[in-house]
Amino acid sequence: MSYFPNRPYNVAVIGAASGIGEAAARFLAAEGARVACLDANEAGAATVAKALPAKGGESFSARTDVTDAASVENAIAGTAKAFGQIHALVNCAGITGKTNIKAHEVELADFDRVHAINLRGALIVSQAILRHMLPHNYGRLLHVASIAGKEGNAGMTAYSATKAGLIGMVKSMGKDYAETGVTVNALAPAVIRTPLVAALPDATVKYMTDKIPMRRCGELEECAAMIAFILSPACSFTTGFTFDLTGGRATY
Numbered sequence: 001m002s003y004f005p006n007r008p009y010n011v012a013v014i015g016a017a018s019g020i021g022e023a024a025a026r027f028l029a030a031e032g033a034r035v036a037c038l039d040a041n042e043a044g045a046a047t048v049a050k051a052l053p054a055k056g057g058e059s060f061s062a063r064t065d066v067t068d069a070a071s072v073e074n075a076i077a078g079t080a081k082a083f084g085q086i087h088a089l090v091n092c093a094g095i096t097g098k099t100n101i102k103a104h105e106v107e108l109a110d111f112d113r114v115h116a117i118n119l120r121g122a123l124i125v126s127q128a129i130l131r132h133m134l135p136h137n138y139g140r141l142l143h144v145a146s147i148a149g150k151e152g153n154a155g156m157t158a159y160s161a162t163k164a165g166l167i168g169m170v171k172s173m174g175k176d177y178a179e180t181g182v183t184v185n186a187l188a189p190a191v192i193r194t195p196l197v198a199a200l201p202d203a204t205v206k207y208m209t210d211k212i213p214m215r216r217c218g219e220l221e222e223c224a225a226m227i228a229f230i231l232s233p234a235c236s237f238t239t240g241f242t243f244d245l246t247g248g249r250a251t252y
């Protein structure tokens, strides 16, 4: 099966310097997409972009901070200048903030920081890319949410709340653009081994992994393959939906 039968198929990956975004960039490029690696970590994004196969065309990279609308606009404009039409975008930028703390201990500054990236940042990204996609009457926009947004993880108030907000935002946006060729979806993974997870306390990772019926973490390749399908032309009758990637933890 070819995910991207029509070339060029141009995809922007935000958060491409690490973890799920990096794995997605590699997978998408290997499948023949032309990939723009965008990340607040400019050097990291450039390193990933340089290492990508150029099957679908030369990659591009740019610094992008999702908390800053001008930065996101510039990155989208730079990608469009390099590639022309951007067919798909996956937003993998996200942070957990402080974890293993109860709700009454959450510092507002930490909550605001998590919110600025995970939820407000997702709106900024959506607005910038929708303005690009809508005139083309085609687009695949995907935000990486989390099982925490569906179930609520103990000790992760800010993270769970912002991911739940992101899932709600995607439901609304999906309906806003349902009569156009632009779909807006989310992906809710459980634990995938990435630097974000490696930075969490062991107790938090055990709490999350113990809840997975398959009794294991998800693999980056499994995550990247699902992202590629959702970003592909074949995923054409689904919008406003949150795809599950939890080894059976969520069955809805």
Ligand SMILES: NC(=O)c1ccc[n+]([C@@H]2O[C@H](COP(=O)([O-])OP(=O)(O)OC[C@H]3O[C@@H](n4cnc5c(N)ncnc54)[C@H](O)[C@@H]3O)[C@@H](O)[C@H]2O)c1
Pocket (backbone or CB within 6 Å): 014, 015, 016, 017, 018, 019, 020, 021, 038, 039, 040, 041, 044, 064, 065, 066, 067, 092, 093, 094, 095, 096, 117, 121, 144, 145, 146, 147, 188, 189, 190, 191, 192, 193, 194, 195, 196, 197
């Ligand atoms: N790893 C998991 O188990 C897991 C599970 C569920 C959901 N997620 C979500 O998947 C996404 C990716 O997570 P990951 O595990 O790959 O994390 P990661 O820390 O490995 O990568 C996140 C990337 O986002 C970038 N980033 C952070 N702030 C940014 C900003 N303001 N602007 C632009 N880029 C920024 C970082 O530089 C980094 O490259 C996140 O949204 C995370 O919440 C991860």
